[in-house]
Every structure is written in C-alpha cells, then in structure tokens.
Amino acid sequence: MCIGFEKFDAAYRALTGHDGACRWQYRLFCELEAGKFPSDIELATGLGKTSIIAIWALALGRAILHPPCRVPRRLAYIVDRRVVVDQASEFAEEVRTRMEKAADDPGDPVHEFAATLRDAGCTPGVLETSTLRGQRAQDTRWRDDPSRPAIVVGTVDMIGSRLLFSGYGRIGPWSRSLEAGLLGQDCLVVLDEAHLCSPFATTLAAIERRQSPLAPFAVVRMGATMAPVTDLLSRTPGLRADAPREPFRLREDEVCEEKVRDRLLAPKWITLIEADAGAGERLAAWAVEKLTQERGAVGMVLNTVAEARRCVESLKAKLAEQGIQPNDVDLVTITGSMRGWDRDAVTRSREYGRFRSDRDRSVISEQPAFLVATSCIEVGADIDCDHLGTEVCAADSLIQRLGRVNRLGLRKEPGSAVTVVGKPDKDTPAGRVFLRLQELAKNGPLCGSAGTLPGCLLAGSQARSLLEARVPPPALTPAVLDDL
Incomplete structure (x- = not known):
C-alpha cells in the first residue's frame, strides 16, 4: 500500500530541496511503486518533469521493502541535449548526496528509503550516478555493481548505442555486452523531450517489445508536445499499440492545485x-x-x-x-x-x-x-x-x-x-x-500560457502540418532489429 501524501511530501522536500510536492508527483510515485509505468508523461513545461529521478529513487526504496520488487533497479535518463544532460546530472548528484547523508541520520525523512537502497547493493554506497555524454571522460561506475541502484544520465547517442551492443567510446566487446545487459534488463528508460528524437522513441519501443520478463524493464517517454512521437509510432510498422499502458496526464483536481495552476495559466x-x-x-x-x-x-x-x-x-x-x-x-x-x-x-x-x-x-x-x-x-x-x-x-x-x-x-x-x-x-x-x-x-x-495555447494552436485536422517533420518513417523497425 502506498504511503500517505504527507510522508511522501516530507521525503520529497528533504530529497530535492523543493518547496513541496505536487499531487501529480505523488500519484506518479504510487504508480511507479506498484510497477505501473505510463507509456508517456505529457506535462506542460515548467511543471518539473525532471523530478522523476527523485520519485523513482523513493519508489525503489519503498518497493524493495515489499517483494517482489516491481521497480527497476536502474534509471536511464536520456535527453538529446547536452545542456539538459548536465542539468539532470547535477540534480541526480544532489539526490545521491542527500541520500548518502540521510542513510546515516535516523531523523531524516528520507532515512528509511536511503537505508533500504544502501542495503540493496554489494558495494558501499546508496546510489550510483554516472553521466554519459560527449566531451566527458568514460564513466563506468554505474556498471561496477549490478545490484547497486544507479542513475545513468546521457544523450541519445551514448545510451542508445549501448542498448544496441555498440557503445560509443573505448568500449571492448565484453563491455558492450555488459552495458547492453544492464541497460536492457532491470532498467527504467526515461526519454525526456521525446519529440526531439522521435525515431529513437520508435527504436526504444521496438526494443521494449522484445524484452523478456526476467526483470522489470519499461520505456517512458516524456515531453510537453508528444504529438510528433505518437504520430510516428502509429505510422511505424510492426510496433504493437500501447493500449495496456496509459499515458500520464494531469487530472482535474491536480490542475486546480495552486502551484500547478499558476504555472499553467x-x-x-x-x-x-x-x-x-x-x-x-x-x-x-x-x-x-x-x-x-x-x-x-x-x-x-x-x-x-x-x-x-x-x-x-x-x-x-x-x-x-x-x-x-x-x-x-x-x-x-x-x-x-x-x-x-x-x-x-x-x-x-x-x-x-x-x-x-x-x-x-x-x-x-x-x-x-x-x-x-x-x-x-x-x-x-x-x-x-x-x-x-x-x-x-x-x-x-x-x-x-x-x-x-x-x-x-x-x-x-x-x-x-x-x-x-x-x-x-x-x-x-x-x-x-x-x-x-x-x-x-x-x-x-x-x-x-502553457494551459491554453497548445490546445488552441493544435486544434483541428491540420495540426500535423504545424509540426516539424524531423525524420519520417521508416525508422529502426523490428525487422531491422532482428537483423542485428
């Protein structure tokens, strides 16, 4: 059973330094803890989608206490902009630092979660964080202990190539298999701003379609404008529909929350x-x-x-x-x-x-x-x-x-x-x-305003003509993946 909002809010404040959690963040936490992963998280800009990093850490800390754990042990956060990768990496480091301190402080609201994560791995520490992007030294800490919960933040090229057994950088054949296995099993792959790389979104959908049920694995796409992605997915042959998994959007009571309302309007x-x-x-x-x-x-x-x-x-x-x-x-x-x-x-x-x-x-x-x-x-x-x-x-x-x-x-x-x-x-x-x-x-x-213009702008049958057709299908389809 999911914890109450007050306990989650206290833990979220302590872990992120923010002024409080929103109701939609609490609902997402409860869904992740229960092993329910949305196909898409479609939220307006400014609502704090990057907080999924902290939400996943709290959900994993709770889920491990109630086996079987349905929350993946690793989080791969992918975004096709180096500036955003660096910002997300800074946030992940802050989460890791606060988790480390909370694990030794019984009075900290995050202590229960942090202590659980610390006991989950075979090596010292609570969380491992790594950044994979160009112009940075090779970071392999996340793969040293497969049992240690880890946050991997990187670009489409760096993480996508590793999922396809061809990691960029000085990586040997054994390491390629290791990294592909760690990212392809027991991993929650979050593709932020998915509209920037719709073809990669279809590649992830094809990869997810072939995953075995040995360990939890899911792909979650995020963004404020998901229309280009869903349009390309619908036109790519061989991909099953996402019917069993619903997209995550704001509910009416969550829109009425003051902090959310101020940003939307x-x-x-x-x-x-x-x-x-x-x-x-x-x-x-x-x-x-x-x-x-x-x-x-x-x-x-x-x-x-x-x-x-x-x-x-x-x-x-x-x-x-x-x-x-x-x-x-x-x-x-x-x-x-x-x-x-x-x-x-x-x-x-x-x-x-x-x-x-x-x-x-x-x-x-x-x-x-x-x-x-x-x-x-x-x-x-x-x-x-x-x-x-x-x-x-x-x-x-x-x-x-x-x-x-x-x-x-x-x-x-x-x-x-x-x-x-x-x-x-x-x-x-x-x-x-x-x-x-x-x-x-x-x-x-x-x-x-974020709550009114997108709906008005994209209303009607001509909405697709207003969007940037970055790359049309076919993308990397299941048939191509089979050849690999």
Whole structure:
C-alpha cells in the first residue's frame, strides 16, 4: 500500500530541496511503486518533469521493502541535449548526496528509503550516478555493481548505442555486452523531450517489445508536445499499440492545485510582427524598446546561428545609440555551435544566473539583461525570462520556447510580453504557425500560457502540418532489429 501524501511530501522536500510536492508527483510515485509505468508523461513545461529521478529513487526504496520488487533497479535518463544532460546530472548528484547523508541520520525523512537502497547493493554506497555524454571522460561506475541502484544520465547517442551492443567510446566487446545487459534488463528508460528524437522513441519501443520478463524493464517517454512521437509510432510498422499502458496526464483536481495552476495559466501576451526577413534586427529593436519600459530579463530566440549573431550585433548597435555601453549590460549568447567548455562557462556565469528560474528575485539590478539564443534552449533549460521575443517556428518548438518565459507563473497581471516575428507561409510549418496565430489573434488578445495555447494552436485536422517533420518513417523497425 502506498504511503500517505504527507510522508511522501516530507521525503520529497528533504530529497530535492523543493518547496513541496505536487499531487501529480505523488500519484506518479504510487504508480511507479506498484510497477505501473505510463507509456508517456505529457506535462506542460515548467511543471518539473525532471523530478522523476527523485520519485523513482523513493519508489525503489519503498518497493524493495515489499517483494517482489516491481521497480527497476536502474534509471536511464536520456535527453538529446547536452545542456539538459548536465542539468539532470547535477540534480541526480544532489539526490545521491542527500541520500548518502540521510542513510546515516535516523531523523531524516528520507532515512528509511536511503537505508533500504544502501542495503540493496554489494558495494558501499546508496546510489550510483554516472553521466554519459560527449566531451566527458568514460564513466563506468554505474556498471561496477549490478545490484547497486544507479542513475545513468546521457544523450541519445551514448545510451542508445549501448542498448544496441555498440557503445560509443573505448568500449571492448565484453563491455558492450555488459552495458547492453544492464541497460536492457532491470532498467527504467526515461526519454525526456521525446519529440526531439522521435525515431529513437520508435527504436526504444521496438526494443521494449522484445524484452523478456526476467526483470522489470519499461520505456517512458516524456515531453510537453508528444504529438510528433505518437504520430510516428502509429505510422511505424510492426510496433504493437500501447493500449495496456496509459499515458500520464494531469487530472482535474491536480490542475486546480495552486502551484500547478499558476504555472499553467501564467499570463504571456503574444504580439505578432510580420516581416519577410531580418528577424534578429526586429527582435533587437523590440528588446531595446522594452528596456525603456522595464529593466527585466529579456530573452530572444532565433532559428539559426547566423540570425542570432545578427541579433547580437544589432542589439549592441541600438544600445550604443541609446548611450548604453557594453559594460553596462548583461548580455548572454548561447548557440548549439558553441564548444562544450564555452557553453559550460556561460551557464556558470553571473550574467546567465539572472535568467535562472531559482534566482533571487528580491535583488533588482539596474543593469539590463539580454539573452540571445538558438533552439538549444528550447528544452530542459531552467530559464525564466521576464519577456521573450522569438522568430516564428514549428508549433512544437514554439510551445517549448514559450516555456522559457514566466515559467513559474510568478509574474501576475499584466504578466509577460511575448513577441513573435515571422511571415505567413502555407508551404512551411513555421509559416503555417504564423497564419494560425494570426487567426487566433482575431478573436482578441492572444495568451501563450502553457494551459491554453497548445490546445488552441493544435486544434483541428491540420495540426500535423504545424509540426516539424524531423525524420519520417521508416525508422529502426523490428525487422531491422532482428537483423542485428
């Protein structure tokens, strides 16, 4: 029987440092403990999907006490963005550190869970954590003791190749089999932001279809926009339907919870600017104009690195026209083409800290702050801008970008301003999105809140045409896997 919400809430607070658990997190904990794994976890941006790492650790600590244990002993957390991998790894390390301390403190709310996990392995420790991504040294701690509960965070390439017996890096044939076995048995595979890698989602579905019942194994896809994934799965031959496993979505009583409601209904008022080209210059002008009204944290997201660079140059020029020197502005630039070392330096900087969701909002700086980025910040990045300007893009990307402004719902009315620059075009997903936004704007002020815009934007039979067709089927189908 699942523990009560109060006990779970106390353990969750102590393990994560957050200000309390949501009802949906408690429901997910109870389902995981009972061995019920959803096919998808579809939640709006800003609701804390990464917390599944802590929820899994608590569920495993409970399930081991009541055999047979239906919770997998390992968690493989996969996301197709290195920045997000690093953030998830930091969170996993925090969970491990708090678990280690709680195991020796009988008064800690997590003590019961941590002590159980400590006794589950053959080697010292409570949890093992490892990060698998490029530009990092080979990390093999997670495979040293198969009985030790472990959290493995990595990219699609690094973990996906290991599942298919061909691990990237300096891995010999024996190690490839070992790692494939550990990830393919007694493992909960969580694919975060699955819409970024729909073909890999179909590969995981095919792998799951062939798993033997020797040990619990499940694949759970997560994201705020799951339509591209489910569409590709439905069109991939040979995959069974996910009928026995239901997707995990918010219930009516969970939506009414204050913390969830504030984030879902955070006011984000959208203004459309029609322009054939020069989105970077248009957004730079808008950002400088916004500066005269409020000295907040303003973000701008462009579709290409070249346009982002033009936006930066235009922004500097327009600030100089206002008599503002470069040293008087906190300007952050993030693109996917940056070296890992440079990107890490940016995310650790004081300037970037002004855009973090957990920043101290009681401290008001006189210096304006601007963030210019490409689509690399669309997913997972814990960024909360006061206002946002974006170049028009496909619907799934736009929904993600809107999750980087007023993310926690702390800015009440009049809320945050969002400017979308682009041109209507029936031949591209981005152009069709702009047309759809113009159509919605005819009915009155257009709000981009996470709880309202996705449903309105993707309503109707033409929803698929608004999504980015990243890779069409066939993907890695069961027939191909059989050949392996």
